Amino acid sequence: MEAGNVPDGSVHRRRSARSRGTREDRRTRGRGFGSRDSRGRAWRPRARGLAHRTGVQSRACDNDRPHRRRERRFGNRSLQDPRANPAVVADGRAFQERRLHRRHADRSARLGRSGGSGRSGGSSGLVRVVVIGGGPAGTFAAIAARKQDADAAVTLLTRERCEPYEKPPLSKAVLLGRVSPEDAPIAGPAGVAGHGVVLETSADCTAIDRTGHVVVLADGRCLPYEALVIATGSTPREIPQLPVGAPRTYYLRTEADARVLKAALAGCRDLLVVGGGLIGLEVASSGAMLGVKVTVLEVAPRILARVCDEQIGGAVHEAHARHGVDIRVGTTLLTATAQRDGRIAAVTGAGDRFVADIVVVGTGSKPDDTLAASAGLATDDGIVVDAQCRTSDRAILAAGDCVRFPGPQGLVRLENWLHAQDQGAIAGRNAAGANERYTTVPSFWSEQYDLYIQGVGWPAPGSARVHRPLGGGRVLIFDLIDGRLTYAMGINAQRDLAMARRLIERRVAVDATALADPAQPLAGMLKR
Ligand SMILES: Cc1cc2nc3c(=O)[nH]c(=O)nc-3n(C[C@H](O)[C@H](O)[C@H](O)COP(=O)(O)OP(=O)(O)OC[C@H]3O[C@@H](n4cnc5c(N)ncnc54)[C@H](O)[C@@H]3O)c2cc1C
Structure with a gap:
């Protein structure tokens, strides 16, 4: 996956x-x-x-x-x-x-x-x-x-x-x-x-x-x-077209960065976000909620490609579209130059041109x-x-x-x-003198609009995928290997994901059919 x-x-x-x-x-x-x-x-x-x-x-x-x-x-x-x-x-x-x-x-x-x-x-x-x-x-x-x-x-x-x-x-x-x-x-x-x-x-x-x-x-x-x-x-990964310190260009890592960006957004009509990962999309969501017109350029064929599966990435993409954000996937940034009025003109590999008051670069970190x-x-x-x-x-x-x-x-x-x-x-x-091992069941979360996107566990190749239909725009998927949960991910499914975490941590054997049935509470599976 x-x-x-x-x-x-x-x-x-x-x-x-x-x-x-x-x-x-x-x-x-x-x-x-x-x-x-x-x-x-x-x-x-x-x-x-x-x-x-x-x-x-x-x-x-x-x-x-x-x-x-x-x-x-x-x-x-x-x-x-x-x-x-x-x-x-x-x-x-x-x-x-x-x-x-x-x-x-x-x-x-x-x-x-x-x-x-x-x-x-x-x-x-x-x-x-x-x-x-x-x-x-x-x-x-x-x-x-x-x-x-x-x-x-x-x-x-x-x-x-x-x-x-x-x-x-x-x-x-x-x-x-x-x-x-x-x-x-x-x-x-x-x-x-x-x-x-x-x-x-x-x-x-x-x-x-x-x-x-x-x-x-x-x-x-x-x-x-x-x-x-x-x-x-x-530290943020810098891109050569828009290096740190370039005019009207913002990288977000520290509170100082956030204060400067917040001030810049106050006078911004058009925002260009380079990178459709978590931070780029969170900034896009904040910009859209502030009434700014937002365009996102993502080089991969879909947003959140390194983090989410297609279904969840698709649901997030739709939410952005509903809020008027223009996401261009499979799109590289070729050049970005300051116009005479100071605004940034960005040209993509496909030859499209976008003019923005400010650009936020969210191309990952190292x-x-x-x-x-x-x-x-x-x-x-x-x-x-x-x-x-x-x-x-x-x-x-x-x-x-x-x-x-x-x-x-x-x-x-x-x-x-x-x-x-x-x-x-x-x-x-x-x-300070202890000798403890660090083991973790990792989890991530992101908040965009009214979506709480969350994943728990270690994604593993070769796992079987189970969908649990929750309705109401909520999404929940599970990955299993040998009848045990390895990874779970969802949108607005915090309670279920909390249970999924425990199932993963305790390595509880689970039944795929029961997981796919929302009438069967996950808490019950913990007791087996
Ligand atoms: C805008 C933003 C939003 C995020 N949102 C989420 C989220 O929703 N969910 C989530 O799970 N994670 C999120 N993250 C990621 C999360 O914040 C990081 O994974 C986490 O902060 C990493 O912690 P850290 O202590 O390893 O490093 P950092 O938080 O990067 O702290 C490192 C510190 O070391 C200091 N430092 C570096 N070199 C030196 C030096 N030579 N001398 C002195 N000081 C030095 C730096 O100045 C910095 O203060 C977000 C990150 C950002 C930037």
Whole structure:
């Protein structure tokens, strides 16, 4: 099947929040991420002490700089005080925002379950864990390392200027003006500092000295580590016709990109999107919902070809057509030039010409493994790690979009939120002394208009396909091998897909005829 090439990267994957609702999740849900530890006790931030224990060696001997920076951001109010953090969503927040915060509670509960003893063996020895990258993989790694070893000095370095935030809303709710990036801090309202982690923003790591166990920053400082986690994520694939920085050309990866694009969309009548993958189509959907005329150019014979089967891709295509989006499949972009009025004239391989106020390029992304490669770590279109997230250097672990890790059919890359956060947490715990394996049933999701598109599992070649007719524009398909579910995908079928996830995780034997019959509840199959 088409989706068989999904595991080799480029896919958003997520597990349904509802499907993850364990008893512990439900107990902690709604209490605000990070405010409780695993036993439900109020979390006492210890970041202040840590700032002096990270061993940051500065040329200017400015060792308390992280602490001062944090104080500037939070003032002298307690980190527990929601008013101390502008990211806290005020009362009367939109449903979307409430949902984001409920997810924080779920995550908090998952992180709190880590337990285990740290490498330092209690308070006898201080372990310095440095994490590079403030995306979900890095943030979860840092928090999990601190939870694994409460005495560890954990520093999270990000080249971005802000507290780590969620990326999925950037192409959807942020462009629509429903939320701001700061409404969704990954670590919850108290930020990573609330978890006892020292955050260094605008910290660009330029080199790793593996012999000296030191990370070098662009400002010349050196940070020693006992364990290092690399979570540098991925970067957009640039196309030569419209390089990054070209006039009226937008690539979407960071909150800064989203803010600039949102402003540009406000004055835009004609939007050209290059690439009919998930991010390109999410931007197209947001543009159409804002009343912009949108054209999408896709080189493949159909949209979402690497992610969805024909039926689901077709349903998404129809939804775009209903909203007036002109999708041209099998179409290459030949040239793109600025006209005298500044607008961009794009010419396709077929000779068609489109003039747009702005162009968004969504042609996929590539792993950011440059830092690792220049440090001599094994890379192969991604940093190669083992099941414990260790690189070719045992003191260095890696997680998230930037890695290639052992999957069911060999080394794979995944680019999705859930993978990044779950693998990041394992890498963080292992950096602080644990020895856990990362295994996953991947899942991705995308929201376009009123469609919630979701896939769960590992697509495998040679699987049998079963359709479960749900009606009402909802779609659900299953792939089976030897009577067991390997993959499921659907549109607006979250509840069923949550059940499908459990069937896959537990390797329950299923009957294809029953799967095809919507009168037979999937929950019943779990009990067999
Ligand atoms: C617009 C958009 C929408 C998305 N929507 C979805 C979705 O709906 N569902 C889904 O599952 N996934 C979605 N994704 C994908 C998901 O966000 C990524 O898979 C996830 O963010 C990967 O996490 P990561 O931590 O591995 O990397 P990243 O989130 O890319 O974070 C890496 C961080 O490392 C920093 N960094 C890199 N190099 C250095 C260095 N040398 N020094 C210091 N810092 C460095 C970067 O600045 C960045 O902050 C979306 C992504 C984008 C961009």
